[in-house]
Amino acid sequence: MSLIRNNPVAMYLQIADRLRAEITEGAYEPSGQLPSESQIMARFTVSRVTVRLALQQLDRDGLIERRKGKGTFVAGKQVRHQIDTLRSFHESLKVQGFDATMRIVELTAIETPSAFIPLFGTTCALLERLHVVNDEPIALGRSFLPAFMSELEREIAEQQPTYALLKDKAGADIVSAEIAIGARAVPPRITSLIGAAENAILLVLERSSYFETGACAEKSEFFIRPERYQFVLGSRMPDR
Numbered sequence: 456m457s458l459i460r461n462n463p464v465a466m467y468l469q470i471a472d473r474l475r476a477e478i479t480e481g482a483y484e485p486s487g488q489l490p491s492e493s494q495i496m497a498r499f500t501v502s503r504v505t506v507r508l509a510l511q512q513l514d515r516d517g518l519i520e521r522r523k524g525k526g527t528f529v530a531g532k533q534v535r536h537q538i539d540t541l542r543s544f545h546e547s548l549k550v551q552g553f554d555a556t557m558r559i560v561e562l563t564a565i566e567t568p569s570a571f572i573p574l575f576g577t578t579c580a581l582l583e584r585l586h587v588v589n590d591e592p593i594a595l596g597r598s599f600l601p602a603f604m605s606e607l608e609r610e611i612a613e614q615q616p617t618y619a620l621l622k623d624k625a626g627a628d629i630v631s632a633e634i635a636i637g638a639r640a641v642p643p644r645i646t647s648l649i650g651a652a653e654n655a656i657l658l659v660l661e662r663s664s665y666f667e668t669g670a671c672a673e674k675s676e677f678f679i680r681p682e683r684y685q686f687v688l689g690s691r692m693p694d695r
Contacts, residue, residue, distance in 0.1 A: 458499055467508035470499055474509065478518055478529055487529035489519065525554070525589055538634055538686050543616035544596055544660075544677055548588060557613050558585040560595070560648065564605035571599055574671040580605035582612065585648055586677075592649045593684060598675040601625070618664070621672050629672055632664040636686055645678050658684060 458469050474489065483489055490498070495506045510527060513519045520530045537547065548555035560583040567579040579599050586594040598617055604624055612620060618629045638656050646653050658679040664672045 458501070465508075466499075466501055467505045468512065470495070470501070470506065470509035471512040474513060475516070475518060478513075483529055489527040489529070491526060522589060528589070538636070541629065541632055543618040544586060544594070545616035546618070548586065553588045554590075556587045557596075558587060559583070559609050559613050560585055562605065562607060562609055562612055564602060568599065571674055574674065575599065575601055578602045580607075582607075582617075584613070592680075594677050594679040595645055595648050596675060596677045598673050600673050617673060617675070621664075621666075625666065625672070627666040627668060627672075629664050630667045632662055635661045637661075638681070641678055649678065649680055651680055655680075657681065658686075660686075 458466050460466070462469065474495075477483065478489075489495075492503055492506050492510070495501075495509070496503055499506075510519065510521065514521060518530055520528050522528060542550070545555060545557060562582050563580070564578055565581045567575050567577055571579065579602050582596075582598045582600060582604065584596050585592050586596060596617075600617075600621070604620065607620060607624070615623070622628055637659050639659055640654065641657055641659070643653050646655055646657070649657075651657060658677075658681045660675075660677040660679065662673070662675045662677070664675075666672050
């Protein structure tokens with residue numbers, strides 16, 4: 456749609472209004488990323504200065520975030536996790552188009568917490584990873600895994616989601632999971648790692664996953680910044 460060139464409203468404000476309406480309508484879901492300056496220039500046949508003025512207006516209005524080297528994004532874009540789909544935490548970020556990465560915090564063999572000894576024996580693996588979206592930490596994942604998982608190469612553990620790692624090492628698929636979601640205060644170490652305020656209340660997702668044999672594959676907790684994350688549960692009417 457072309458601009459009204461002789462409109463007394465400056466062209467950059469017209470562009471800002473168009474983009475504002477599209478943001479409200481969800482046109483830039485799921486990633487929340489707006490077109491580049493060059494793409495907006497070509498769309499409206501205007502100069503880069505005009506485009507930058509429009510984006511500055513949206514920035515002042517708190518509608519967008521401009522990330523150096525990454526582009527322009529809808530402000531406060533939330534990650535959505537479809538909890539009725541069997542999908543690892545990292546995968547749920549990637550399928551939405553986010554620039555999602557993982558950073559190893561801890562990967563080691565430990566004495567199994569007493570509650571998990573019936574599942575893993577006296578020794579298990581501890582894998583802690585920081586989940587990062589567009590260079591911003593949003594969650595810390597802590598997984599207790601079978602002892603052989605402590606032999607993972609750190610580079611691989613930073614690239615592959617938990618379910619893929621388990622399948623590769625155990626040679627068996629994850630076929631089911633039990634999930635519980637709550638909110639609570641956590642130790643300062645965790646809030647510091649994910650950039651939350653020291654006394655912040657975080658979302659906590661607890662997950663137990665199982666191989667097709669029925670054996671427990673993992674017991675995990677994800678400590679999540681609530682302002683950046685949203686859980687979604689689909690439902691349907693039963694057949695009659």
